Amino acid sequence: AVSIQLIQCGKTFANGAQALQPIELAIRPGETVVLLGPSGCGKTTTLRLIAGLEFPDAGGQVLFDGEDVTGLPIEKRGVGMVFQNYALFPNMTVGENIAYGLKIRKIPAAQRLKKIDALLEMVHLQGLGQRRIDQLSGGQKQRVALARALAVEPRVLLLDEPLTALDAKLRETLRADLNQLLRTLGITTIYVTHDQSEAMALGDRVVVMERGKIAQIGTPQDIYYRPVSHFVADFIGTMNRVTGVAGGGQVRFSGGQLPYAVSAAGSQATLMFRPEDVEVVADGMGTANMHGEILSTFFLGDRTRLHVNVGAGQAVVVDTGRSASWQVGQRIALRVPEHALLHFQDEVAA
Ligand code: ADP
Ligand code: MG
Numbered sequence: 001a002v003s004i005q006l007i008q009c010g011k012t013f014a015n016g017a018q019a020l021q022p023i024e025l026a027i028r029p030g031e032t033v034v035l036l037g038p039s040g041c042g043k044t045t046t047l048r049l050i051a052g053l054e055f056p057d058a059g060g061q062v063l064f065d066g067e068d069v070t071g072l073p074i075e076k077r078g079v080g081m082v083f084q085n086y087a088l089f090p091n092m093t094v095g096e097n098i099a100y101g102l103k104i105r106k107i108p109a110a111q112r113l114k115k116i117d118a119l120l121e122m123v124h125l126q127g128l129g130q131r132r133i134d135q136l137s138g139g140q141k142q143r144v145a146l147a148r149a150l151a152v153e154p155r156v157l158l159l160d161e162p163l164t165a166l167d168a169k170l171r172e173t174l175r176a177d178l179n180q181l182l183r184t185l186g187i188t189t190i191y192v193t194h195d196q197s198e199a200m201a202l203g204d205r206v207v208v209m210e211r212g213k214i215a216q217i218g219t220p221q222d223i224y225y226r227p228v229s230h231f232v233a234d235f236i237g238t239m240n241r242v243t244g245v246a247g248g249g250q251v252r253f254s255g256g257q258l259p260y261a262v263s264a265a266g267s268q269a270t271l272m273f274r275p276e277d278v279e280v281v282a283d284g285m286g287t288a289n290m291h292g293e294i295l296s297t298f299f300l301g302d303r304t305r306l307h308v309n310v311g312a313g314q315a316v317v318v319d320t321g322r323s324a325s326w327q328v329g330q331r332i333a334l335r336v337p338e339h340a341l342l343h344f345q346d347e348v349a350a
Pocket of ligand 2: 043044045
């Protein structure tokens with residue numbers, strides 16, 4: 001497997017739009033790296049720079065295994081690509097689609113057929129080689145697109161939101177299959193998505209992007225538990241925030257006081273914490289550091305999610321076990337442990 005390096009890779013389009021500020025990114029051999037971020041943050045542009053479908057602004061470099069491929073077009077880079085909209089040839093069969101790249105490379109027919117069978121099995125589409133593309137479901141089409149990308153044995157696999165067009169249930173099945181396949185193949189993979197749960201499930205490492213820049217690079221655990229900025233904390237998962245006045249090692253607000261030493265005493269400070277880190281405590285125990293009134297309850301099967309009004313127009317999300325029964329309007333005592341609290345200097349004052 002190959003390593004990939006982006007060195008000072010920026011991209012400004014002809015219309016003057018700066019899609020990407022010069023970024024640095026080092027991808028290890030065989031690693032699956034997910035580019036994650038909101039629409040328009042530069043994920044596709046980054047992927048296309050790696051593919052050779054776009055070229056970086058002057059000074060930028062793309063290296064594969066230390067070799068400079070910056071000026072090479074896509075067909076010289078040995079990459080396989082899968083897109084959100086499949087981009088299959090509609091008037092060819094499944095087999096013909098998969099073998100397209102092999103035919104161009106003048107691989108003999110007998111060898112092509114063998115390869116098609118192996119790839120169909122790999123993507124769980126055994127026996128469908130003769131099907132027409134328009135007779136396939138969305139999920140099957142995406143499996144064909146994946147098989148086609150892998151047929152030419154690329155050095156690098158690039159996927160741009162491949163599951164986004166599929167419904168939720170199918171997305172989860174394909175995500176699991178893809179996860180297994182990528183681990184088996186050990187091919188260096190870059191996967192683009194705006195879906196944070198997909199990113200967490202598939203990435204060895206996740207690159208969180210924000211407005212043409214890299215906000216954080218880390219394992220899924222890093223970005224979930226140790227976000228480096230307000231933006232990352234907010235983008236990944238559900239995050240609570242309460243704003244209060246800092247002082248005496250605490251942040252006080254109408255519904256409670258949370259332990260946090262913010263340096264500028266007397267100023268406003270916002271603390272963030274995850275719904276699953278909030279504990280419901282029995283009233284009168286004295287361990288609560290936040291009180292409120294239940295605004296709404298959501299039974300989610302594996303847990304119950306509460307929205308709790310903690311006063312002064314602030315509400316927090318609390319996840320509790322599935323057994324308890326809660327009433328809207330009920331008073332509730334909560335405790336957020338100190339280790340679960342996050343505070344960022346880049347927080348914009350409310
Ligand atoms: P993402 O994939 O994260 O949604 P893109 O990389 O597609 O984002 O786009 C990043 C920014 O660059 C967007 O503001 C987009 O409008 C702009 N952009 C992308 N491609 C082009 C192009 N060919 N010409 C001009 N602007 C572009
Ligand atoms: Mg995109």
